[in-house]
Amino acid sequence: xxxxxxxxxxxxxxxxxxxxxxxxxxxxxxxxxxxxxxxxxxxxxxxxxxxxxxxxxxxxxxxxxxxxxxxxxxxxxxxxxxxxxxxxxxxxxxxxxxxxxxxxxxxxxxxxxxxxxxxxxxxxxxxxxxxxxxxxxxxxxxxxxxxxxxxxxxxxxxxxxxxxxxxxxxxxxxxxxxxxxxxxxxxxxxxxxxxxxxxxxxxxxxxxxxxxxxxxxxxxxxxxxxxxxxx
Amino acid sequence: xxxxxxxxxxxxxxxxxxxxxxxxxxxxxxxxxxxxxxxxxxxxxxxxxxxxxxxxxxxxxxxxxxxxxxxxxxxxxxxxxxxxxxxxxxxxxxxxxxxxxxxxxxxxxxxxxxxxxxxxxxxxxxxxxxxxxxxxxxxxxxxxxxxxxxxxxxxxxxxxxxxxxxxxxxxxxxxxxxxxxxxxxxxxxxxxxxxxxxxxxxxxxxxxxxxxxxxxxxxxxxxxxxxxxxx
DNA sequence: GCAATAGTCTTCGTATACGATTTCGTACTC
DNA sequence: GAGTACGAAATCGTATACGAAGACTATTGC
Numbered sequence: 001x002x003x004x005x006x007x008x009x010x011x012x013x014x015x016x017x018x019x020x021x022x023x024x025x026x027x028x029x030x031x032x033x034x035x036x037x038x039x040x041x042x043x044x045x046x047x048x049x050x051x052x053x054x055x056x057x058x059x060x061x062x063x064x065x066x067x068x069x070x071x072x073x074x075x076x077x078x079x080x081x082x083x084x085x086x087x088x089x090x091x092x093x094x095x096x097x098x099x100x101x102x103x104x105x106x107x108x109x110x111x112x113x114x115x116x117x118x119x120x121x122x123x124x125x126x127x128x129x130x131x132x133x134x135x136x137x138x139x140x141x142x143x144x145x146x147x148x149x150x151x152x153x154x155x156x157x158x159x160x161x162x163x164x165x166x167x168x169x170x171x172x173x174x175x176x177x178x179x180x181x182x183x184x185x186x187x188x189x190x191x192x193x194x195x196x197x198x199x200x201x202x203x204x205x206x207x208x209x210x211x212x213x214x215x216x217x218x219x220x221x222x223x224x225x226x227x228x229x230x231x
Numbered sequence: 232x233x234x235x236x237x238x239x240x241x242x243x244x245x246x247x248x249x250x251x252x253x254x255x256x257x258x259x260x261x262x263x264x265x266x267x268x269x270x271x272x273x274x275x276x277x278x279x280x281x282x283x284x285x286x287x288x289x290x291x292x293x294x295x296x297x298x299x300x301x302x303x304x305x306x307x308x309x310x311x312x313x314x315x316x317x318x319x320x321x322x323x324x325x326x327x328x329x330x331x332x333x334x335x336x337x338x339x340x341x342x343x344x345x346x347x348x349x350x351x352x353x354x355x356x357x358x359x360x361x362x363x364x365x366x367x368x369x370x371x372x373x374x375x376x377x378x379x380x381x382x383x384x385x386x387x388x389x390x391x392x393x394x395x396x397x398x399x400x401x402x403x404x405x406x407x408x409x410x411x412x413x414x415x416x417x418x419x420x421x422x423x424x425x426x427x428x429x430x431x432x433x434x435x436x437x438x439x440x441x442x443x444x445x446x447x448x449x450x451x452x453x454x455x456x457x458x459x460x461x462x
Numbered sequence: 463g464c465a466a467t468a469g470t471c472t473t474c475g476t477a478t479a480c481g482a483t484t485t486c487g488t489a490c491t492c
Numbered sequence: 493g494a495g496t497a498c499g500a501a502a503t504c505g506t507a508t509a510c511g512a513a514g515a516c517t518a519t520t521g522c
Contacts, residue, residue, distance in 0.1 A: 022310055022475070047503070058477045060291065063505090067295045071302035073392075079253055080483050080504055099392040102337045161304075161330040165396065253505070278473070289507045294475090311474055311513050467520085474513075482505075491496080 023057045027065035030055055035074055035085055036174040042087035046075060073172055088172070090230060097223040100169035105216030107154040107166045108198075109208040114156040120199055123152045127195045134189060139182040146181075149195060153202070153215075180226060187225040194218045254288045258296035261286055266305055266316055267405040273318030277306065304403055319403070321461060328454040331400035336447030338385040338397045339429075340439040345387040351430055354383045358426045365420060370413035377412075380426060384433070384446075411457060418456040425449045 021029075031051065034040045046066060052059045066083050069075045076086045088096065126149045133142045147170065157163045173180075181188050198214055252260075262282065265271045277297060283290045297314050300306040307317045319327065357380045364373045378401065388394045404411075412419050429445055 024475075025310075049503070059504090060476055060478095064295060064298045067298045068302045071299045079256075081485090082503070095390045095392045098390055099396070102333065102393065103396075106333045159326045159329055161326045162333065165330070165334075255505075280473070290474090291506055291508095312515090313473065463522105465520105465522085467518100469516105469518085471516075472514090475511085477508105477510085479508080480506090483503085485500105485502080487498105487500085489496105489498085492494090 022061070023055075024061035024064045027051070027055055027057060027062045028068055031062075031065055032069060032074065032171075035069070036171060038174075040085045042085050044085040046083040046085065048082070072168055086172070093173075094223065094227070096169060096172050097219065097226075100166070100173070101216045101219035101223070103162055103165040103169060104150065104154060104219060105212045107157040107159075107162045108150075108215040109212035110159055110162065111154050111156040112202050112206075112208065112211050114158065115153065115202055119152055119156070120203055123149055123195075123199055126152065127192060127199070130188075130192050130195070134192065137185055137188070139180075139185070142181050142188055146191065153198070180222065184222075184225040184229045187222055190225075191218070191222065194221070253292070254286075255292035255295045258282070258286055258288060258293045259299055262293075262296055263300060263305065263402075266300070267402060269405075271316045273316050275316040277314040277316065279313075303399055317403070324404075325454065325458070327400060327403050328450065328457075331397070331404070332447045332450035332454065334393055334396040334400060335381065335385060335450060336443045338388040338390075338393045339381075339446040340443035341390055341393065342385050342387040343433050343437075343439065343442050345389065346384065346433055348434075350383055350387070351434055354380055354426075354430055357383065358423060358430070361419075361426070362423050365423065368416055368419070370411075370416070373412050373419055377422065384429070411453065415453075415456040415460045418453055422449070422453065425452070 031040070031046070040046070048059045048062050048066070052062045055062070066075060066077065070077045070083070074086055075083045077083045086092075126145055130142060130145045130149065133145060154163065154166055157166070181191075194214075195218075198211075198218060201211055201214055262271070262277070271277070279290045279293050279297070283293045286293070297306055297308065301308045301314070305317055306314050308314045317323075357376055361373060361376045361380065364376065385394065385397055388397075412422075425445075426449075429442075429449060432442055432445055
């Protein structure tokens with residue numbers, strides 16, 4: 001069931017036409033992967049020459065890759081100084097989560113009418129795994145399942161732009177995703193319950209407004225829990 | 232009153248620290264400007280060497296600029312073929328408008344509490360100009376005022392991410408902005424009225440939900456009008 | 463006359479090279 | 493001992509050069 005994760009990690013721009021992968025593309029994918037999986041943690045200094053050497057290419061393709069990642073907000077760039085992995089100070093986290101709550105809410109609502117019983121069943125299965133996971137709590141695994149769950153719900157969104165925005169949001173949070181629930185384990189329990197409620201809403205063919213509001217609140221609540229924890 | 236337009240046209244990523252403008256940055260700004268102002272219309276073939284020559288730089292900075300524009304969705308890129316200005320087929324227009332309705336609605340709602348009487352007065356003045364403009368209808372001028380009006384309302388949005396998304400949305404529509412109201416002049420009248428309603432809502436300190444809904448519907452209505460017209 | 467193929471021409475992709483800028487370390491002075 | 497200035501190392505920014513891929517055209521064979 002890796003497809004959902006792959007979907008979230010999917011390139012936000014041009015998905016490389018099948019076989020021919022330019023070095024620029026390779027560099028983009030490689031650096032992005034390292035950022036998302038945490039090998040390059042926030043603040044990490046991205047030295048062009050070093051990356052180029054690691055990948056066995058020259059610096060030019062790497063520069064392009066970095067530029068694209070910059071436009072996506074995954075790296076911060078300073079002229080004549082270099083690129084660093086975009087950190088997420090608490091303020092940034094807040095903004096990103098708020099943005100995600102809005103676009104993900106919309107994506108989920110738009111996606112809802114296209115979600116069939118099979119999808120709901122899959123989502124419910126994932127949520128069951130999450131519930132199990134609550135016993136011997138494993139934040140990393142839990143967060144991963146959480147991503148899978150939501151992917152199922154919004155991946156059907158017919159508007160590719162919005163879907164893209166959701167992906168970008170998730171990617172930005174990728175580096176500290178695994179720690180969110182570590183900070184506020186209590187929230188994990190509520191989250192699972194809210195997931196079930198959301199599924200019932202979708203099953204019952206509720207209105208888009210209602211679903212959007214529920215999805216948005218679901219995320220806002222996680223944010224609020226985080227904020228309450230840190231203060 | 233060019234500041235609002237400048238705000239919408241503001242770089243969506245790194246705003247070049249005052250004096251030092253790298254050639255890469257120049258190229259980015261130059262190409263973007265030409266796309267937004269319509270010198271390069273959708274489908275226009277962006278030949279790297281030619282642009283580089285025009286700007287008096289080499290192709291490398293131009294490539295980077297194009298890459299960034301690609302990530303913003305203003306340019307479409309095909310490996311070994313080249314870059315073209317991203318066109319907006321009707322489907323694309325629909326998606327972009329829908330996305331914009333969502334993020335702009337959210338931005339306006341978040342911005343509302345920070346909007347003072349002075350801002351409202353400015354917005355009302357712009358709307359008055361729009362009303363005048365309805366007599367001898369000038370679509371281009373009307374659309375420009377429309378942009379100014381909304382800029383005033385959402386520019387205060389405290390969440391920079393969302394604001395950025397709104398800017399990107401506007402930019403994507405830039406090339407055919409001037410023609411939307413040309414197609415559906417009737418919609419222009421309603422639009423002005425809805426603007427006034429929106430202002431009253433903000434003045435009265437209405438809830439965020441209500442403002443968001445109103446702002447979103449305002450844009451959706453324009454979209455619907457366009458769709459009704461084309462079918 | 464039409465189609466297929468070969469050749470050329472345009473344009474992109476990447477490597478290498480060099481100048482420019484920043485940063486860090488060291489030595490010197492107050 | 494602290495602060496400043498000078499210099500070297502690291503790194504970025506851009507130009508130029510060459511190889512490769514796609515597109516267009518002309519020629520040849522049927």
